[in-house]
Amino acid sequence: MPNDIVLEAQSVFATYNQTIKALNGVSFSLRRGEILALLGSNGAGKSTTLKAISNLLPAERGQVTSGQIIFEGREVRSSSPAELVRAGLVQVLEGRHCFKSLSVEENLVSGGLGRSSLRREIAEDLEKVYLTFPRLKEKRHTSSGLTSGGEQQMTAIGRALMSRPRLLVLDEPSMGLAPLIIKDIFRSLKRLNAEEGLSILVAEQNSTVALKYADHATVIENGVAVLSGRAADLRQRDDIKAFYLGEGSTLAPRRPAA
Numbered sequence: 001m002p003n004d005i006v007l008e009a010q011s012v013f014a015t016y017n018q019t020i021k022a023l024n025g026v027s028f029s030l031r032r033g034e035i036l037a038l039l040g041s042n043g044a045g046k047s048t049t050l051k052a053i054s055n056l057l058p059a060e061r062g063q064v065t066s067g068q069i070i071f072e073g074r075e076v077r078s079s080s081p082a083e084l085v086r087a088g089l090v091q092v093l094e095g096r097h098c099f100k101s102l103s104v105e106e107n108l109v110s111g112g113l114g115r116s117s118l119r120r121e122i123a124e125d126l127e128k129v130y131l132t133f134p135r136l137k138e139k140r141h142t143s144s145g146l147t148s149g150g151e152q153q154m155t156a157i158g159r160a161l162m163s164r165p166r167l168l169v170l171d172e173p174s175m176g177l178a179p180l181i182i183k184d185i186f187r188s189l190k191r192l193n194a195e196e197g198l199s200i201l202v203a204e205q206n207s208t209v210a211l212k213y214a215d216h217a218t219v220i221e222n223g224v225a226v227l228s229g230r231a232a233d234l235r236q237r238d239d240i241k242a243f244y245l246g247e248g249s250t251l252a253p254r255r256p257a258a
């Protein structure tokens, strides 16, 4: 695997309950320091792909049946989800999971505990999260359950940042949020990417926003990657627009945009 590739999925097949085929040969690669968007409609296989990457499928009676997923040279199936987090592969699951009865700050701190018990390091990391999401500093003593959906999403991302990821994986961060909040979140992610070189993999149904901030994108349909290319090129493709506006039906596999 070339040195600048952080994550590579090679023809990944996966099933649930040994019968339901969810992935039928997903391939893509993510270069160090880039943002890659995984696009696809409901049920296309985006979440399954992300769970496979963090070795979370067995917890849902799912399994990768063939293919490989390599993160920084290691096959992810040979590590537990917790080991992958310690290795720098950190995922924010769909649905912004926060501990609702804990304060925003307690939620954030919980993300750093597996990595460091040094108060100074945790305090430094907290300040960085607050720089990224200033709203969270204002709400730091509020119970997460009493914050808005956008603030909960920021808390979930902030908690992931507390474990100092090298690859941040996000499942539908825009889900259920207002356009301005979505913009705010994606801008913050883009800044982290540009200033700290953080590699980001983001699954999204909202292709407009994802293609605006991503460098590259891969479209998944029925568990197969049908198209990959530069986000700037895919933004121009009429069939992508038609597909996501619900005017088209399927995307014919075509050669990647130049």
Ligand SMILES: Nc1ncnc2c1ncn2[C@@H]1O[C@H](COP(=O)(O)OP(=O)(O)OP(=O)(O)O)[C@@H](O)[C@H]1O
Pocket (backbone or CB within 6 Å): 016, 017, 020, 021, 022, 040, 041, 042, 043, 044, 045, 046, 047, 048, 049, 060, 205
């Ligand atoms: N835990 C599960 N058990 C059984 N089948 C599942 C499970 N999770 C997903 N599936 C099935 O796997 C396929 C891919 O689903 P997946 O959730 O990966 O799609 P998705 O692109 O993330 O869609 P969404 O945006 O709706 O989450 C679908 O047919 C779905 O019904």
